[in-house]
Amino acid sequence: MEPVLDQSIVGLTSATEEFEVERGAIRRFAAAIGDPNPLYADVAHARACGYADLLAPPTFPTTFRVALPIALDASHTLHGEQEYRYARPIIAGDVIQCASTIRSVHEREGTLGKMTIIVAETTGMDRSGQPVFTGSSTIIVH
């Protein structure tokens, strides 16, 4: 069955999932990008710069794979835009609680025919309820 992608999905929110930020995961993520920044690999350097532990690279929240509150067929979706806003750096040892919400849906005629543009927002909070980051993904369904 085709998923219903109309205004009725705006405001739908996923269940909250918890993610532990591990040193090894940060190092492997930075290594995959090829980013040699020592803040992401060298604990002593990060501490000398005033941080409690390794920093995570800015795009690290992509590793928090929160399920969308709607089902989409991956073979008909494209990632159009991505934005992250950070309240503070993400540090190894953080436990981040994430949930994603559908913010908007609209249709557009494009090179692939009729497309549906969905904006999903993911929020990440620490265990004390303080915001850590907000991610906004623009997903094109064709």
Next chain:
Amino acid sequence: MPSIDWARVEIGQELPPRQHPAITKQQLVMYAGASGDFNLIHTDVETARAAGLTGTIAHGMLSMGFLAQYAGELAGDHGFVQRLKVRFSGMVFPGDVLTCRAQLLARDAHQHTVTVQLWAEREPDHPLTTGEAVVLLREMP
């Protein structure tokens, strides 16, 4: 990247570019594993061809990672990337050599931030991933 003397950078001025080594298929497997994005169009040629592509394509988020690397270098050891937004406009393939470029859009002496436009390109003047970052600097001139 040498540290930038922001007092000497004019609005609209380009900052030093950074060229990345050619993207390899191994890197895409590593990125799939590290990011958790297991969509096979990035790692399996058969799947990519079945989707109408000529071969595997790089994760858009890898290009965003390159731009984030640039923004992180601007932030330095004591700054902080507060915001990063990108648009994926062109496909990136294994073997591509991407160059990240940036130019100063604005500076805010009160907030101690600079806003830069960032883009990644394979050929000059054909940006494949374009974006904007707001970087908090430790101290402003």
